[in-house]
Amino acid sequence: MNNLSKKNGEMKIPFLDVGATYNDLKQEIDETVQRVLDSAWYILGNELEIFEREFAEYCGVKYCIGVGSGLEALSLVLRAWGVKAGDEVIVPAHTFIATWLAVSHVGATPIPVEVDESSFNINPKLIEQAITKKTKAIIPVHLYGQSASMLEIKKIAAAFGINVLEDAAQSHGAKYGNKKTGSLGNAAAFSFYPGKNLGAFGDGGAITTNDKRLGETVRMLRNYGSKKKYIHGNIGYNSRLDEIQAAILRVKLRHLDSWNSQRRKIAEYYINNIKNEGIILPFWSGTNDHVFHLFVIKCMNRHNVEQQLTKAGIQTIIHYPVPPHKQDAYTAYNKIRLSITEHLSSQVLSLPMGPHLGIDAVKYICSVINSL
Numbered sequence: 267m268n269n270l271s272k273k274n275g276e277m278k279i280p281f282l283d284v285g286a287t288y289n290d291l292k293q294e295i296d297e298t299v300q301r302v303l304d305s306a307w308y309i310l311g312n313e314l315e316i317f318e319r320e321f322a323e324y325c326g327v328k329y330c331i332g333v334g335s336g337l338e339a340l341s342l343v344l345r346a347w348g349v350k351a352g353d354e355v356i357v358p359a360h361t362f363i364a365t366w367l368a369v370s371h372v373g374a375t376p377i378p379v380e381v382d383e384s385s386f387n388i389n390p391k392l393i394e395q396a397i398t399k400k401t402k403a404i405i406p407v408h409l410y411g412q413s414a415s416m417l418e419i420k421k422i423a424a425a426f427g428i429n430v431l432e433d434a435a436q437s438h439g440a441k442y443g444n445k446k447t448g449s450l451g452n453a454a455a456f457s458f459y460p461g462k463n464l465g466a467f468g469d470g471g472a473i474t475t476n477d478k479r480l481g482e483t484v485r486m487l488r489n490y491g492s493k494k495k496y497i498h499g500n501i502g503y504n505s506r507l508d509e510i511q512a513a514i515l516r517v518k519l520r521h522l523d524s525w526n527s528q529r530r531k532i533a534e535y536y537i538n539n540i541k542n543e544g545i546i547l548p549f550w551s552g553t554n555d556h557v558f559h560l561f562v563i564k565c566m567n568r569h570n571v572e573q574q575l576t577k578a579g580i581q582t583i584i585h586y587p588v589p590p591h592k593q594d595a596y597t598a599y600n601k602i603r604l605s606i607t608e609h610l611s612s613q614v615l616s617l618p619m620g621p622h623l624g625i626d627a628v629k630y631i632c633s634v635i636n637s638l
């Protein structure tokens with residue numbers, strides 16, 4: 267161990283302090299939860315309705331529909347579009363597996379397209395050659411919080427008459443030009459899993475769109491395929507964002523922009539201060555097209571970096587160690603070669619990141635990395 271980490275021997279830095287946002291807003295959140303409990307109305311009520319309005323407005327779209335999770339948000343849109351067995355949907359090869367699972371859940375086939383090595387996002391230049399007569403949609407993921415190349419993607423989609431579903435599970439508040447992610451495709455799916463930039467204290471998700479009919483269909487599908495109580499026009503689901511989570515999200519939404527700018531400040535500090543030849547820093551334009559859900563570096567010798575950071579009390583996570591096409595869930599894909607994705611999965615390492623990460627901790631992390 268070097269001197270610095272000895273000196274800071276007591277330092278323990280968690281990857282993400284999820285509880286910190288609660289501690290910050292404890293009184294307001296406690297009162298909010300109490301209010302919902304006292305209201306005796308827990309599913310599909312006022313809180314959800316108001317949150318849906320507020321989040322639609324935040325994203326700059328007409329409609330928001332709260333659902334049970336990010337995965338369900340993705341699959342409900344595909345289902346509402348009528349995507350089914352025999353259809354194909356283009357997905358990034360390098361993503362959290364839920365992007366693929368949503369496609370599989372409606373019976374369609376995920377068609378992986380390689381990502382750009384420096385932005386980690388789907389490479390628009392490779393999309394066109396993956397399109398066939400069966401292609402029904404493209405799901406770009408704004409991975410790690412940075413918006414995908416939506417202009418190019420939308421051009422291709424328009425030329426082939428296919429839909430674009432943004433996977434915005436990691437990009438709440440990120441912009442693309444002057445528009446927010448969630449307002450760029452034909453629809454978008456958000457997750458409110460506790461660790462996301464806007465996280466509930468349980469599972470949750472939402473769909474945003476300007477398409478009125480799609481919004482109505484998803485609204486019906488999330489509630490047993492019913493528009494009117496006990497009248498079922500569709501074989502629907504039970505996938506709803508509950509009142510307590512919606513009320514908590516309303517409180518947290520008011521802090522999202524300042525939390526995101528705090529994340530950008532930390533990223534800027536990492537980028538300006540990490541100096542190690544064995545490490546490649548993430549590409550960032552320097553604008554608010556990135557909300558740094560994760561700060562992901564690439565390491566020539568990841569095992570060593572990981573071990574040394576652990577020794578120094580710094581927790582890191584790999585997003586993601588096994589790509590979807592190498593998982594047992596997708597054995598039919600196991601032999602496909604996706605070299606960029608496979609390479610990334612062997613190099614990426616996520617450093618601690620979150621609005622409550624103190625600058626002292628960030629300085630310490632940089633100095634440990636620079637001493638390797």
Ligand SMILES: *Cc1c(COP(=O)(O)O)cnc(C)c1O
Binds near residue numbers: 336407
């Ligand atoms: C978290 C995540 C999801 C799934 O969201 P859940 O709410 O956990 O179901 C989907 N896509 C991406 C890229 C994610 O990071």
